[in-house]
Amino acid sequence: MGNKIGIVMGSDSDLPVMSAAAKILDEFSVEYELTIVSAHRTPEKLFEYATSAEQRGLKLIIAGAGGAAHLPGMLASSTPLPVIGVPVKSRTLDGVDSLYSIVQMPPGVPVATVAINGALNAGLLALQILGCEDAAIREQMKKYKEDLKNIVDKKAEELEKIKYEKYLSKMQDNK
Amino acid sequence: MGNKIGIVMGSDSDLPVMSAAAKILDEFSVEYELTIVSAHRTPEKLFEYATSAEQRGLKLIIAGAGGAAHLPGMLASSTPLPVIGVPVKSRTLDGVDSLYSIVQMPPGVPVATVAINGALNAGLLALQILGCEDAAIREQMKKYKEDLKNIVDKKAEELEKIKYEKYLSKMQDNK
Amino acid sequence: MGNKIGIVMGSDSDLPVMSAAAKILDEFSVEYELTIVSAHRTPEKLFEYATSAEQRGLKLIIAGAGGAAHLPGMLASSTPLPVIGVPVKSRTLDGVDSLYSIVQMPPGVPVATVAINGALNAGLLALQILGCEDAAIREQMKKYKEDLKNIVDKKAEELEKIKYEKYLSKMQDNK
Amino acid sequence: MGNKIGIVMGSDSDLPVMSAAAKILDEFSVEYELTIVSAHRTPEKLFEYATSAEQRGLKLIIAGAGGAAHLPGMLASSTPLPVIGVPVKSRTLDGVDSLYSIVQMPPGVPVATVAINGALNAGLLALQILGCEDAAIREQMKKYKEDLKNIVDKKAEELEKIKYEKYLSKMQDNK
Amino acid sequence: MGNKIGIVMGSDSDLPVMSAAAKILDEFSVEYELTIVSAHRTPEKLFEYATSAEQRGLKLIIAGAGGAAHLPGMLASSTPLPVIGVPVKSRTLDGVDSLYSIVQMPPGVPVATVAINGALNAGLLALQILGCEDAAIREQMKKYKEDLKNIVDKKAEELEKIKYEKYLSKMQDNK
Amino acid sequence: MGNKIGIVMGSDSDLPVMSAAAKILDEFSVEYELTIVSAHRTPEKLFEYATSAEQRGLKLIIAGAGGAAHLPGMLASSTPLPVIGVPVKSRTLDGVDSLYSIVQMPPGVPVATVAINGALNAGLLALQILGCEDAAIREQMKKYKEDLKNIVDKKAEELEKIKYEKYLSKMQDNK
Amino acid sequence: MGNKIGIVMGSDSDLPVMSAAAKILDEFSVEYELTIVSAHRTPEKLFEYATSAEQRGLKLIIAGAGGAAHLPGMLASSTPLPVIGVPVKSRTLDGVDSLYSIVQMPPGVPVATVAINGALNAGLLALQILGCEDAAIREQMKKYKEDLKNIVDKKAEELEKIKYEKYLSKMQDNK
């Protein structure tokens, strides 16, 4: 059986944020399907999506939404699969409404919530979950973490060498 | 056709709050049905409830929930009837999570939100909505408002008469 | 009797937000009157407006205001009609002050509160309320919800077809 | 002309908080009237109160309310007298809703806001305002501040003398 | 004796906000002195300012500050005069820090707090306080309120006449 | 290979909350180890725990902490395994500090965050993750969800039968 | 020269919190003086305290206050010594007002802020600061940290041995 992941978002306006989840799955060569499912505008589709997810071979679902963000929680209510929720920053409350609507789920129905606009982390969490059983992905994850470390180390080295004034002006130039 | 109102709540732990809506409808002799529908534990029932509400003769729905409170918004997504949402005070965030999850609905799908734990007001709002077309209810509403005024006036009168020290000790006695 | 709706706002600076309520009523061909009533600068007008609303044939009132937003609640205190409140985003507290000032009404006097800057939803809620008795409006509302669904479905279809990179660059182009 | 001050509150449930304002005026032997005026349940009385305040010889008004606290701001909208607002701690949002509803008044209509539940300070502020023209009250105010200082000094002295362990157990005993 | 008012601010970066207080006093032809006093950078000056304020003939003090805004409260601690506090919007917490630092004064030492960035209202409140004893200023204040009302009425009239689309495009043009 | 899960908490004062995670794993007959690891008091143990987790055969880690809750994020920084974070309600900020400290992780290092005090859901999420590959656990999860549904259905049925007054008094009796 | 530390608080009601700072200094056998200085009730004493602190041989000052907590910042404005601020939990805003009033100091005048009610940590921070130059204190600090670790290790060991049910009932018994 494959490792397919479902990525859904409540509106195409969430795509600039949510695409980071797809991108990291591409980098890890993990299959996914990506679409728009609106809890409030396409509730039937939401339920079909959730109730058929397991049979369609999805391993888990990543769902992003903003404001009164019901998509992740409502998916979680209708599937035994893990659901990862991404609170998308909202226009008026800085994403606090999105965060509370996603993370504060009642006993019995969890949503694995990541940071506001944290779609990259949602993708990485999905990969870690696949990695529980898939040693190859787990190795890729270790490599990914190693790369993160190396990037920081390189920057640290340069900062120590050229000092902060020069580093700042280089940052300015690269903008 | 009747004036039946649906009152639903996410859990029976919301009943001590939500019963105030039923009580005021009782006082106005308006018919209602009251039950538990959990967005996260009984999602199918939620959808059946919402999609059948109009045909079953409901005029509008009052829905109360706490935490990541998805019930009012998900009902609103599947019915053309007005939905009144009651944010129930939650254990850890003082009801702010309930409020944001209910009020911050996206364009296209409103929920008429009342105060945290404001189930009495949800009932009154329902009555005002029925009163748009039902002059008798509108008259009852005026009478209700008149009664509120009279209660305040009487208290004011007594406070002015016996002064605050005595009034406070009487309040203490009545506890 | 007609279906006239009153739309009021505390200042003409609220008009860019509040006009969305008028626009959706125009789309549904529902009559309305739109004006400025300031709770704090024209309190007498506020009271005349509220106390005469029923006689003047209004079915309900939509009121938008920001900051210490007293307009919706003070209208509600002087009319038996339903009042829908729109918290307008404020300059310094992101609309939280507007929201709390409108939604946290005391027992006895409800305001049907929608999202911060949610004037479109205020208009839709007004239409749903009229739809309680007016089957034609209820049918329009179903059609409106169907249209919302179709728009999401179309976007979902396109996103699934052209994938996220192309979709994002098309979004960029349409800005 | 006298120095009469008006003290009003939205509900008799605010009296345990608001009585502190009356008490300090009693201590300074300044005349006041104290009553209940509800912005939402007795709006007409509110307007009569505000519009007649100046003629009835009031110098200023102290108003306390909780939740969507409209009383102080609505009084301020209908009188040229200064209005002092006391945000009363609310059941569900710890008084933040009361505070925002009172302090965030729009340009043109100020309310002099004190701390949540700060009715004693509202009374003192009223006395300071009277003291602008009344040298006797200003002298009383200096004496009051001197007394505050002396109380702190005495406690400090005792704490320094008996050390914190004994001081704490004496505090425990006095509970 | 004159009616001189002191206006102070914690930093010249507060001047764009605080100048509104000076401007309205100019309009009412009320004398004032305006300067910078920093609670944290010029604490001695702060104390001299506060302790000498009464003798120098000031009637009251308007103080604006942002962040950990200690200026209004510390002035209030050393003078029997009323102190009006203006929470200036801060760079990182939207003025909530300024508001809490100013309004949450302990029992015994009030600060009359206005809205975040509400310097115009601070000026108006000062004028209302002077108006307690000065009938001429009280008349000016009534005229000012009448003018506010007329401006709103005119705008309302125009909006009712030309409808919201035209009004919006005129607003756009005037930007 | 087994399905062992690690459950850690920052302090034994978190145990009354965190034991719910252990309990649900017991119910599903899934093996776990449970101990105390303090990010701030036993940092070395934290690192040993995290870096050895994979080799010791853990599939994933559940970590609960309150206040400046660094334990889940610091574990996540040193293991490729998924980490589930439980924000434990804190003494002074109602768990908002715990929530923000756990959920707002930077790009590259996710923590799967559940509700404040949501240890039961952390356990269920762990089971859902195991269920990605373990059909038996997935079936148990479906049964669990079915049971949740049945409990709600039964309560709803009773509430509909005996009405709210009786239901409330029965709730009262069962306290 | 000695290592004397000043501990001050705004009110004796802060003593139950602030005594933890004194206690830990006692444990480390570091000298201190402890008294009450109210920024708002004894402003002169505050200034004398701050301006004389260095000459009186104090090394640093620990200051605790609640609400509009000006004491730590105002001390910092008048002394070159480090000032550690303890935000004391307030009656109405859970200490958020105390925290913001203390931590959000403007550029130029820092206050070293610890957690809400974090007086023990204030004492430890003071000891760490003394430890910068005093190797003996630094050694005591290492020992203290070692002890913390040992306590956690012992509890962890017991929890692992007797399992969570027994541990919980022992905790219950010890209450």
Next chain:
Amino acid sequence: MGNKIGIVMGSDSDLPVMSAAAKILDEFSVEYELTIVSAHRTPEKLFEYATSAEQRGLKLIIAGAGGAAHLPGMLASSTPLPVIGVPVKSRTLDGVDSLYSIVQMPPGVPVATVAINGALNAGLLALQILGCEDAAIREQMKKYKEDLKNIVDKKAEELEKIKYEKYLSKMQDNK
């Protein structure tokens, strides 16, 4: 022994904020090392940094981080040296998440927290701490405070002389 200070930050994106700490140490001619240490991406480096800090001759550490900001607290957990924490303003929660993650440390492990983005103050606090034993630095600190005072005095003088309109237009010109 020297006075070397360690300045670390979680990411080079924090450098525009954190460089203010380095700059003020440069002005005071105090030696420092500045580098990047990520709690989440380079956890081993974090521990080496913290555990070796004392031996490497550091007197104290300044650490800046944003979001779930674990760097300052995790450094503090592994060194007896004082750690100063700078909450860096985050993209979505205005720095409240950074502040809570840094300041709300548990009993036993303090972090000396400064304002959001308050890196200059972190540097000054470091200097004050060195000044506890180094009279020369303490003298520089007094001079620094004197300079701050003089800058404010000069601005105050100019504002008093040229009045606010001219001062504002000069500010405008200097932008």
